[in-house]
Amino acid sequence: MTMTSRRALLGALPMTIALSLALPGVGAAQDVVRIGYAVAKSGPNATGAGITTIPNYQMWVAEVNAQGGLEMPDGSRRMIEVVEYDDRSNTEDLVRAIARLAEQDKVDLILPPWGTGPNLAIAPLMDKAGYPHLAVTSVTDKAPEFADRWKRSFWMLGGGHDYAEALVQTLVAAREAGQINDQVAMISVADGFGIDLVSAARPAFEAAGFTLAYDETYPLGTSDFAAIMNEVQRSGADSFVAFSYPPGSFGVTKQAQTMGYNPKVFYVGVGGAFPNFPQVAGGKAGGVMSIGGVDSASPAIQDYFQRHTDSAGSPPDSWASAVTYASLEVLEQAVQRVGLDHQALAQEIATGTFQTVVGDLKMQDNQLRDLWWVGQWQGDKFVAVNPAERQGATAPVIPKPEW
Amino acid sequence: MGYVFSAIAFALLAVLPLFAGDYGTGLLVGLMGYVVLASAWALFSGPTRYVSLATVAFFGVGAYVVAVLNEVLPYPVVLFCAALTGAGMALVVGLSTLRLAGIYFVIFTFGLAELVRQLITWFEVNVTGTLGRYIFLDLTARDIYWQLLALAVLTLGAGWWIRRSRLGLALRVIGDDEVVAAHAGIPVARTKLVLFVISATIITLVGAVQAPRWVYVEPSIVFNPTVSFLTVIMALLGGANRLWGPVAGAVPLFLLFEWLSARFPDHFSILLGLMFLAVVYALPDGVLAALERIRRPSVLKETKA
Amino acid sequence: MLASTLALGIILGGTYALLAMGLTLQYGIARILNLAYGEFMLLSCFVVTGLFTAWGIGPLLGLLVVTPAGYALGWLVHAGMMSPLLRRGDAGRLEVDTILATFGLLFVLQGIMLIVFGSDFTSYSYLDQGVSLLGVTVAANRLVALAVSLAIGLGLYAVLMRSNWGRAMRAVALAPQSAWLVGIDVDRMGRQGFALGGALAAAGGALVSMFLTFSAADGVVFTMKALIVVIMGGVGNVLGALVAGLLLGLAEVLVAAFIDPGLTLAATYALFLVVLLWRPTGLFGRVGG
Numbered sequence: 001m002t003m004t005s006r007r008a009l010l011g012a013l014p015m016t017i018a019l020s021l022a023l024p025g026v027g028a029a030q031d032v033v034r035i036g037y038a039v040a041k042s043g044p045n046a047t048g049a050g051i052t053t054i055p056n057y058q059m060w061v062a063e064v065n066a067q068g069g070l071e072m073p074d075g076s077r078r079m080i081e082v083v084e085y086d087d088r089s090n091t092e093d094l095v096r097a098i099a100r101l102a103e104q105d106k107v108d109l110i111l112p113p114w115g116t117g118p119n120l121a122i123a124p125l126m127d128k129a130g131y132p133h134l135a136v137t138s139v140t141d142k143a144p145e146f147a148d149r150w151k152r153s154f155w156m157l158g159g160g161h162d163y164a165e166a167l168v169q170t171l172v173a174a175r176e177a178g179q180i181n182d183q184v185a186m187i188s189v190a191d192g193f194g195i196d197l198v199s200a201a202r203p204a205f206e207a208a209g210f211t212l213a214y215d216e217t218y219p220l221g222t223s224d225f226a227a228i229m230n231e232v233q234r235s236g237a238d239s240f241v242a243f244s245y246p247p248g249s250f251g252v253t254k255q256a257q258t259m260g261y262n263p264k265v266f267y268v269g270v271g272g273a274f275p276n277f278p279q280v281a282g283g284k285a286g287g288v289m290s291i292g293g294v295d296s297a298s299p300a301i302q303d304y305f306q307r308h309t310d311s312a313g314s315p316p317d318s319w320a321s322a323v324t325y326a327s328l329e330v331l332e333q334a335v336q337r338v339g340l341d342h343q344a345l346a347q348e349i350a351t352g353t354f355q356t357v358v359g360d361l362k363m364q365d366n367q368l369r370d371l372w373w374v375g376q377w378q379g380d381k382f383v384a385v386n387p388a389e390r391q392g393a394t395a396p397v398i399p400k401p402e403w
Numbered sequence: 404m405g406y407v408f409s410a411i412a413f414a415l416l417a418v419l420p421l422f423a424g425d426y427g428t429g430l431l432v433g434l435m436g437y438v439v440l441a442s443a444w445a446l447f448s449g450p451t452r453y454v455s456l457a458t459v460a461f462f463g464v465g466a467y468v469v470a471v472l473n474e475v476l477p478y479p480v481v482l483f484c485a486a487l488t489g490a491g492m493a494l495v496v497g498l499s500t501l502r503l504a505g506i507y508f509v510i511f512t513f514g515l516a517e518l519v520r521q522l523i524t525w526f527e528v529n530v531t532g533t534l535g536r537y538i539f540l541d542l543t544a545r546d547i548y549w550q551l552l553a554l555a556v557l558t559l560g561a562g563w564w565i566r567r568s569r570l571g572l573a574l575r576v577i578g579d580d581e582v583v584a585a586h587a588g589i590p591v592a593r594t595k596l597v598l599f600v601i602s603a604t605i606i607t608l609v610g611a612v613q614a615p616r617w618v619y620v621e622p623s624i625v626f627n628p629t630v631s632f633l634t635v636i637m638a639l640l641g642g643a644n645r646l647w648g649p650v651a652g653a654v655p656l657f658l659l660f661e662w663l664s665a666r667f668p669d670h671f672s673i674l675l676g677l678m679f680l681a682v683v684y685a686l687p688d689g690v691l692a693a694l695e696r697i698r699r700p701s702v703l704k705e706t707k708a
Numbered sequence: 709m710l711a712s713t714l715a716l717g718i719i720l721g722g723t724y725a726l727l728a729m730g731l732t733l734q735y736g737i738a739r740i741l742n743l744a745y746g747e748f749m750l751l752s753c754f755v756v757t758g759l760f761t762a763w764g765i766g767p768l769l770g771l772l773v774v775t776p777a778g779y780a781l782g783w784l785v786h787a788g789m790m791s792p793l794l795r796r797g798d799a800g801r802l803e804v805d806t807i808l809a810t811f812g813l814l815f816v817l818q819g820i821m822l823i824v825f826g827s828d829f830t831s832y833s834y835l836d837q838g839v840s841l842l843g844v845t846v847a848a849n850r851l852v853a854l855a856v857s858l859a860i861g862l863g864l865y866a867v868l869m870r871s872n873w874g875r876a877m878r879a880v881a882l883a884p885q886s887a888w889l890v891g892i893d894v895d896r897m898g899r900q901g902f903a904l905g906g907a908l909a910a911a912g913g914a915l916v917s918m919f920l921t922f923s924a925a926d927g928v929v930f931t932m933k934a935l936i937v938v939i940m941g942g943v944g945n946v947l948g949a950l951v952a953g954l955l956l957g958l959a960e961v962l963v964a965a966f967i968d969p970g971l972t973l974a975a976t977y978a979l980f981l982v983v984l985l986w987r988p989t990g991l992f993g994r995v996g997g
Contacts, residue, residue: 004678042671042822047923050827086668091617091624092436096429097664103426117535120619125425140539190524190970192535192621199532215530218964219521219973220623221929223920224723226716227964230844237782246829250921254831258838258847280921282833314828454804505803506741507988510935512980515934518977525970556800628928632811639808672819683805684792685711 013122032342035061035069036083036107038097039114043089047246048116051274052137052320055312057082057111060328062311064086083107091121095345098122102129108340109331116140116192123150132346134327137320138194139163141200147366151347156323157199160196161204163291166373166386168204170289170396171239171265173388175210180264183237185214187228187252189244194269197243213237224250225255228317230264232261238399239265246271249290250280257282258402264399265289273375273382287400292319293375293384295359295392304357318375323368326356359392409524417550422546428544433655435551436613441637441649444567445603447598448635450574458634461489461603461626465610467523470536470620478540482611486563489607490600492519497599513631520626522579527622536624538614539700543693550612558605559637562646567592570594577690578644632675642689651690712844713965719846721957722854727930728937728949729861729984732907733794734782736881736944737901740790741803741842743810745909746930747817752778752913753922754825757832767834768852782906786899789813794895814927821924831921831973849918856915860908861950868931868946877901881944942990952991 003117039049054130060184062081083105087094093346094113101107110131112119119135126133127150134154140146142160142227174180179218184205198217206210213235218228229252232240240263242252249271271277272290281288294301304325308316316322331345333354338344353362361368374386376396383394420428440458448455468485476484500511520608527534527700528541573594576584585591614620633656656678686693727749732740742748755777756770765773777922835852836864838845858990868874887894913930916922937956941948956976962977983991 041669042819042925043627043629044925046822046925047827047829082663085664086671088664088671089627090627091767092433092613095616095665096426096433096661099424099426099429100665103424112418117617117619117621118622120537121617128425132644160694190528190534191623195528195532197532216969218969219524219971221973222969223929224718224720224960226844226846227713227961228969230712230716231965247921247923250829252830253835254919255849256834257833258836259840259845276828280831280833282836337944370947454805454807476853506807507939507984509807510939511984513811513932514936514980514984518981520976521971521974521977525965525968525974528970529968548958604803636808669823670819672815672822674810674819676815676817676819679808679815683809683812687801 008041012188031078032081033078033109033335034081034105034107034328035109035111036085037107037113037144038085038087038094038101038333040085040089040118044333045087045089045115045118048137051381052324053114055308055316056321056328059308060310060325060332063307064332066296069149070332073337073339079313087113087118091118092119095121095125098125099129102126102131109335111328112136115221119359120146123153126150127152128328130342132331132342132349134331136324139196141196143208143367144365150340151366154327154349154363154368155365156327157320158367158369158371158373159200160193161200162196163231163373165204167241167267167289168210170374170386170388171210174265174396174398177398178240182210183213183235184210184239184241185232185235185237185263186212186241187214187232187244188217188242189219189220189222189248189269190217191245194243194245197269197402201243210239219249220245223251223263225251228259229255229259233259238263239267241265242265242269244269244271246274250277253277253281253285253288257284262400262402266400268375270319270325275315275317277382278377278380284403286379287397289374289376289385289396289400290319290382291373291375293372293382293386294318294322295372296381296383296390296394298357298359300357300359319372322358326354326358326361329356330354330361408524413552413556417549420548427502428489428548430661432544432548432551432613432616433661435548435555436609437633437637437653437657438650439551439554439558439609440606440634441641441653442555442562443609444634445643445649446558446562446605447595447602448638449645449648450571450578451595451598452578452633453595454509455512456509456628456631456635457515457603458631459626459628460512460516461492461606462610462630463516463622464488464492464523465612466614466617466620466625467536467610468607469540469611469614470538473538473540473615478542482608485508485611486604486608489664490604492607493600494596496603497596505510510680513628516626516631520622524622525598536620538615538618538620542615544616547612547616551609551660554605554608554612558648559650561601561605565598572598572697574598579631636675636679637684640678640686640690642691645689645691648689648691657691711842713893713961715842715844715846717958718954719750719850719854719963720961721954722857723850723916724933724937725861725933725950725953726853726912727858728941728953729857729864729946730905730912731931731934732905732941732944732949733864733908733944734902734905735938737877738898738905739784739787739792739884740806740898740902741804742902742905743807743931744785744813744817744927745810745905747814747821747933748778748906748909749913749916749930750821750924750927751781751817751924752910753917753920753926754821754830756914756917757830757856760832760834767914771851771911771914774914778910778913779903779907782813782903782909783899785813785906786902790902790945791895791899794898804902815930817929818924825924827924829921832917834918836919838979847919849915853915853918856911856920857953860911860993861946863944876953910959930994933976936976938990940980940983940991942992945990945992950991 069079085097112135114137116138117139132152136156139157140384141161141365143155188194249268273292278285305315334348338348372384375382376385385396465485472481573589637653637656638649642648731745752774756767759765759770812985835849836847876892937953941952960972964972
């Protein structure tokens with residue numbers, strides 16, 4: 001008897017699961033807005049998503065719900081109900097999770113995953129299902145092409161060229177001021193991001209009359225930079241540029257400090273704008289340049305940093321975090337203006353102007369172009385340095401103070 | 404009788420996506436992908452007991468071949484190139500490694516996956532100067548599912564055929580004791596090599612077929628070691644020594660993870676770990692064997708595969 | 709140029725040897741390939757970092773806390789998870805079973821660390837002043853790590869070679885099936901070996917946390933590097949691990965300096981695969997061992 005029931009149970013279990021997966025989610029009550037997202041909570045992408053994406057989503061949802069919910073055009077408010085999945089850093093799982101959100105859970109809005117690859121992978125599906133796709137954390141030079149291919153996609157973090165050319169601009173200004181020589185030592189991580197930047201930087205540096213005294217790529221996963229930094233120091237360049245990921249950015253910084261290597265410009269990639277960077281640098285981060293930056297004098301940014309610290313336990317990173325949060329504000333204001341209809345929403349996001357923590361924000365051809373490309377640690381803040389003519393920019397400190 | 408039943412089952416599976424939406428089809432694609440991976444893995448690792456963690460090395464190479472060639476060659480030719488690349492790689496790897504046994508083989512295969520990833524990265528960076536590649540092929544999820552289904556039929560058919568052939572007999576002897584097998588005049592190395600190449604080629608094709616779903620491909624995306632781990636655990640959960648064992652492991656485990664990912668989005672690693680422990684401590688011979696024990700408690704060991 | 713490169717290689721190699729010594733004991737004596745080894749190290753990294761940032765207890769002092777804890781944890785894992793497998797008595801399956809079980813443990817520990825410590829990259833500064841050595845400046849913490857790993861390696865080697873306990877350990881490693889004939893409690897020795905490996909993992913974790921950036925997902929990286937060194941040095945061979953670690957460090961640094969930094973990891977794996985094919989028992993392994 002027990003045997004039969006156990007066998008029946010074993011046989012029935014997969015059946016039950018399959019059924020519960022196949023049936024659409026329980027019909028949503030009319031007074032909530034269902035917002036779904038699938039981000040990496042495990043696997044290699046979990047680190048990036050855990051720093052930039054998830055804390056902002058959680059904070060925004062909590063804030064909106066604390067105000068009584070998302071405001072609709074008629075002034076009513078609807079509470080946000082979150083449906084979240086872990087994509088395990090696996091593209092196949094991610095694509096399926098998005099289909100699940102769109103079709104089974106029938107969520108009203110879908111928030112993007114973290115990273116360029118994941119956002120590209122879901123773009124066709126988001127397009128097919130008609131959801132506006134605010135691809136925030138995607139750095140790609142092909143953004144114009146993608147915005148054209150998927151009409152409701154928005155690309156908000158620029159491309160490799162933007163960052164590389166802005167850096168070159170900053171260095172040209174420093175050279176013209178007689179602060180640095182024309183030698184640059186450059187290293188890059190062998191990953192999509194590092195290669196994008198370095199292949200844009202190489203011609204830009206040469207066109208600007210710089211010589212690359214050292215130019216090498218290191219594999220993702222490198223933990224020891226002693227040998228590389230030794231060569232870099234030997235190169236005699238005044239400017240050191242690393243298009244690196246966080247472990248590398250931290251690694252080269254520590255190594256340079258240990259060696260007493262004090263180039264006049266010290267630039268690292270992702271991770272340089274992380275809130276724990278000054279701690280990694282032993283309190284001597286002053287003068288280090290990196291990607292991004294914020295207008296630290298802006299009250300909106302200061303307030304945002306404070307709220308993020310209260311909500312997540314640590315300040316946000318000073319590059320993509322504020323933009324991620326701003327994308328949510330865009331969504332919030334667009335919903336308030338036109339409601340939840342996807343086409344109207346996409347139209348409003350593409351054409352409207354929005355008040356966000358990064359200032360008044362307006363898309364150009366479905367892209368956010370008003371971004372900070374180069375930043376620098378000054379005091380305990382990571383301030384924006386380039387574009388130098390933009391309101392809120394700070395003049396860079398070159399040469400960097402010694403460690 | 405069995406043939407008729409199988410034919411009907413596959414026909415049903417083939418028309419299934421016509422009634423499913425994007426998510427249902429996505430589910431079928433993922434499910435069928437792992438069914439093929441686990442079955443192909445078990446083709447070699449089941450009878451020989453060599454635990455291979457190189458699944459993702461072949462899977463990733465397949466995806467990469469498609470990413471590289473999708474704009475210059477017609478799709479069927481691209482698939483053929485992928486299969487050829489996988490087979491060639493398996494031949495080289497097999498010739499050099501199959502004398503390793505046990506733990507050394509496990510570690511070697513894991514190292515191999517990393518080495519392939521590093522070499523492709525280096526090649527892309529230094530020779531082609533790009534790292535991310537785009538795949539814009541006009542293939543729907545349904546097309547991909549049908550290709551995977553065809554691969555599944557092929558894989559299970561190969562497994563069935565091998566079991567009946569001299570090759571299967573030889574393998575069973577090798578699995579029990581390699582020394583005995585060698586003394587009995589069985590060409591141990593060649594037999595293992597043939598099987599390894601078949602298994603690896605199928606795995607390569609799975610990667611190639613699935614790649615168009617991802618649009619954007621770079622080494623860190625396609626060489627995701629989780630694929631290797633899941634394949635191993637699915638095959639072992641069902642029972643790697645049986646024709647339908649990997650299927651019996653892949654289907655429930657895949658659905659279980661899909662279900663759990665909604666209920667416990669923060670705990671995937673822990674659940675995966677517990678699943679491994681469950682296989683070792685609770686279901687050492689796989690689900691099918693456990694089911695048989697429940698059905699026929701008196702029969703200790705099932706001889707028919 | 710060459711001298712300084714060699715110095716850097718030796719320093720890096722010291723780190724690798726440090727990573728590997730615990731694992732080689734666990735696999736050599738207890739006959740268990742602990743794939744969750746890196747997670748043990750990472751756990752120690754996090755604990756030491758916590759002690760340092762919260763209470764200002766330096767990692768060298770923290771070492772005294774985590775090493776015994778590592779021993780205890782290793783002992784518990786062996787008693788709770790490995791003994792039932794060892795008791796099954798099927799030698800052919802034991803290998804696969806222990807691999808799968810420690811695999812499971814790897815994921816469970818990783819998941820727990822992700823939840824407890826979050827997904828941030830963690831790093832702190834301690835003893836990172838430069839010290840001049842053969843024309844290059846190296847971090848003091850790396851020298852400390854090298855010194856400790858040399859001390860542990862040579863000390864362990866001496867104990868294993870000279871003491872009765874060490875002889876019993878080696879007997880278990882050499883002939884687990886017959887060691888009981890001479891009155892050795894194989895099970896107990898295995899457990900001690902495994903626990904000792906856990907202690908070394910914790911010590912290694914505490915030391916590398918001084919100069920590496922780590923996150924909760926990095927355990928596999930540690931395990932992989934350690935495995936490479938263990939296999940190259942010969943399983944269970946502490947001195948072999950030391951030499952193999954140094955070789956690997958040298959190879960990596962030489963490739964970075966003279967060939968292409970982009971190939972360092974590829975060189976590591978290639979070197980490993982070649983050694984594995986050429987001498988499956990490791991450079992210093994016993995034939996048939």
